[in-house]
Amino acid sequence: MVEFRxxxxxxxxxxxxxxxxxxxxxxxxxxxxxxPSGSGKSTLLKLIMKEETPxxxxxxxxxxxxxAMDMYDVPYLRRSLGIVFQDFRLLPNKTVYENxxxxxxxxxxxxxxxRRQVPMALALVGLSKKANAYPAQLSGGEQQRVALxxxxxxxxxxxxxxxxxxxxxxETSMEIMRLLCEINHRGTTVIVATHEKSIVDMLKKRVxxxxxGVLARDQQKGIYTNExxxxxxxx
Amino acid sequence: MxxxxxxxxxxxxxxxxxxxxxxxxxxxxxxxxxxxxxxxFLLIVLNLDHNTRALESIPQLEVxxxxxxxxxxxxxxxxxxxxxxxxxEYRMVTKKEAFNKLKEKxxxxxxxxxxYDESFLPVSFIIKLKDPRDSxxxxxxxxxxxxxxxxxxxxxxxxxxxxxxxWIKVISGILIAILLVISIFIISNTIKLTVxxxxxxxxxxxxxxxxxxxxxxxxxVEGVIIGIIGAVVALILSGYGYRALELRLGNDIVSVSxxxxxxxxxxxxxxxxVLFYSxxxxxxxxxxxxxxxxxxxxx
Numbered sequence: 001m002v003e004f005r006x007x008x009x010x011x012x013x014x015x016x017x018x019x020x021x022x023x024x025x026x027x028x029x030x031x032x033x034x035x036p037s038g039s040g041k042s043t044l045l046k047l048i049m050k051e052e053t054p055x056x057x058x059x060x061x062x063x064x065x066x067x068a069m070d071m072y073d074v075p076y077l078r079r080s081l082g083i084v085f086q087d088f089r090l091l092p093n094k095t096v097y098e099n100x101x102x103x104x105x106x107x108x109x110x111x112x113x114x115r116r117q118v119p120m121a122l123a124l125v126g127l128s129k130k131a132n133a134y135p136a137q138l139s140g141g142e143q144q145r146v147a148l149x150x151x152x153x154x155x156x157x158x159x160x161x162x163x164x165x166x167x168x169x170x171e172t173s174m175e176i177m178r179l180l181c182e183i184n185h186r187g188t189t190v191i192v193a194t195h196e197k198s199i200v201d202m203l204k205k206r207v208x209x210x211x212x213g214v215l216a217r218d219q220q221k222g223i224y225t226n227e228x229x230x231x232x233x234x235x
Numbered sequence: 236m237x238x239x240x241x242x243x244x245x246x247x248x249x250x251x252x253x254x255x256x257x258x259x260x261x262x263x264x265x266x267x268x269x270x271x272x273x274x275x276f277l278l279i280v281l282n283l284d285h286n287t288r289a290l291e292s293i294p295q296l297e298v299x300x301x302x303x304x305x306x307x308x309x310x311x312x313x314x315x316x317x318x319x320x321x322x323x324e325y326r327m328v329t330k331k332e333a334f335n336k337l338k339e340k341x342x343x344x345x346x347x348x349x350x351y352d353e354s355f356l357p358v359s360f361i362i363k364l365k366d367p368r369d370s371x372x373x374x375x376x377x378x379x380x381x382x383x384x385x386x387x388x389x390x391x392x393x394x395x396x397x398x399x400x401x402w403i404k405v406i407s408g409i410l411i412a413i414l415l416v417i418s419i420f421i422i423s424n425t426i427k428l429t430v431x432x433x434x435x436x437x438x439x440x441x442x443x444x445x446x447x448x449x450x451x452x453x454x455x456v457e458g459v460i461i462g463i464i465g466a467v468v469a470l471i472l473s474g475y476g477y478r479a480l481e482l483r484l485g486n487d488i489v490s491v492s493x494x495x496x497x498x499x500x501x502x503x504x505x506x507x508x509v510l511f512y513s514x515x516x517x518x519x520x521x522x523x524x525x526x527x528x529x530x531x532x533x534x
Contacts, residue, residue: 049442072446079444089439106445108237150443 001027001158001189002048007057007067009043009213017043019213021057025191027157030184032200033193034224035210041193044210045162048191049081050074062158079107082151082159082188086166088143090135090150096122097131100150107154121149125179141172148179152188159183161192165199173199200224240449248456255429259461262425266465266519267472269418270512274473276407277511278504283400285499295363296370297328297387298377302357308382309358315380316360321369325362333359357384415519422523426458430527437531447532454524462520466512473508477501 002025009018018040025031033041046052047059050066059066062080069077090099100121104114122128125145135143144164151159161180165173177199184190194200200207200223207222208215252259300312316325328336334353341347364370374386430437440450478501 075441075444075446075449077444078442081444083442085442089435089442091436091439103443105240105243106440106443106449108240111239154444 001025001029001062002191003058003060004044004047005058005060007047007054007059009040009047009052010055016213018047018054018210021215023208023215023218025189027189028184028187030181030190030203030205031192032203032205032207032222033191033210034195034200034207035216036195038212039210040213041195041210042162043213045160045191045193048160049083050077079154080156080158082148082154082156084144084147084151084159084161084164086163088135088140088147088167090143090146092135095132095134096127096138096146096149099135099146100153103150103153109154117153117155118149121153124152124183125149139172140168141175144168144172144176145179148176148183152183156188158189158191161190163193163195165194165196170198177203195224197224244449244452245456247453248460251429251453251457252460255432258425258429259457262422262461262520262523263465263468265418265421265425266462266516267469269414269519270466270469270516271473272414273411273515274469274508274512276411277508278473278477278499280400280404280407281504281507282499283403286497287400295361296374297359297361299357299359299384299387300382301384302355304358304382312377312380312382313360315377316362319373319376321365321373323363323365325360328359328361330354330356330358333357415515418519419522419526422458422461422519423526426454426524426527429457430454430531434531437528441532450532451525451528454528455521458520458522458524459517460520462516462518463513464516465520466516469516470505470508470512474501474505477504 002023004021004023007018007021008016010016021040021044033044035041043052047054048061048066050069054067057067061077064073064077064080066077091102094102097118100118101114104117109117119128119131122131125148127142127145127149130138130142135146138146144167148164159180164180165176168176173196180190180192181203204221204223207217207219207224209217209219209222298312298316300309304312313325313327316322330353333356337356338345338348362373364373370388374388377383377386437450481498481501484498
């Protein structure tokens, strides 16, 4: 599903964000990518969604060779991904329903399809009643659920979440995580970058830990804490 | 592209124009200004072109005899004209006729001519050539006759006008090109402001898998609408302006230039103006949008 082969990413200012990363994520997995700020979590995700291109090595996502991809194909890669961000990134002048429907409009889906899929996605995240509200009228947790619905409405095989709970209180964070687990149970591969210790420790999923751009740990049913002092400081 | 996508694009484009009223108005104003300037040049060129072409089609010369020739000597000149095979027809302008023409010219101020009669004026012959290319040779030939004072050759002034008009064409071409680049620059800057205001929206669209063209088209539609509105206003303004000029100056120009120069009627130029304005307005608007978006699509 996602594979990194000897991937190194060096930014033009000289910073090495990732060093020789080898990583394989299979279909149906739930993976936490953890590490302190600046450890390369975001770069890893950016390489998957082709926001950045690796300096060395190859990245494969959903059957695309992302590292050698033409810019014109990037939109089609992204349609096979659901992406959720820390800051939700909803369109402020569109209602909840329109925000979710827009992700389908972009793919030139049939209006009939849209009318069927959008309410389903909203029901999944428990926001059917707020379909006509605008993002500004919603709480942070609700906005993130709208973003989740938008990410899921095209039934992508892979969901990527970059600090999805970074702006939310612990209780709401748990809610979002529960939703991500449920989505994973339905067969979607989920990759979550986070530095929220409590959540990682509680869910006991596969943990990929990055430290200064190096893959420090890759552990099934892992927890956040270990000998790494840096990660404790930031956790 | 599917029809529903096209519908979405047009709807978004129109909405954008409406939502960014102030920016749209600024852009429309800029388009109007540059199109008007462009229109002025275009109209000058069109008029010059029309007149040189009209003049070029009359291969005429006027041979003026010495004013003190008597009739037999004038007859010699006439014979020389008659015998020249390159001349298709000729007409003699007598002293009397010439004097009457002069009087017409000074209409209202006839007292200037008081004390004069036709005797100081020369007899002249207006000759038409079979081939206007002979005009220089014929001019030379008659100028060398001792009985001939001078040979007037509108061809000369035609050459002057056409030379001038080709220069004006070159200069106005350059000016128009500069003007277009400037207006593209200004419009792309105004659209850049709306793009900047919506950069988050654009990046969100890119993250959820919108193609560059899906994002670009509504902005292009916006630019084209702005361009077309500008073109329509510019057309109306230049229409009124030209009409007013035509009414004020049309007859003056004809009389000052003694009929050599006439202004084109507005209805003769309106089609050219419509085509140029709408095409340029739309193209400038569209290119402005594309330029404005370039940076923000790289996500």
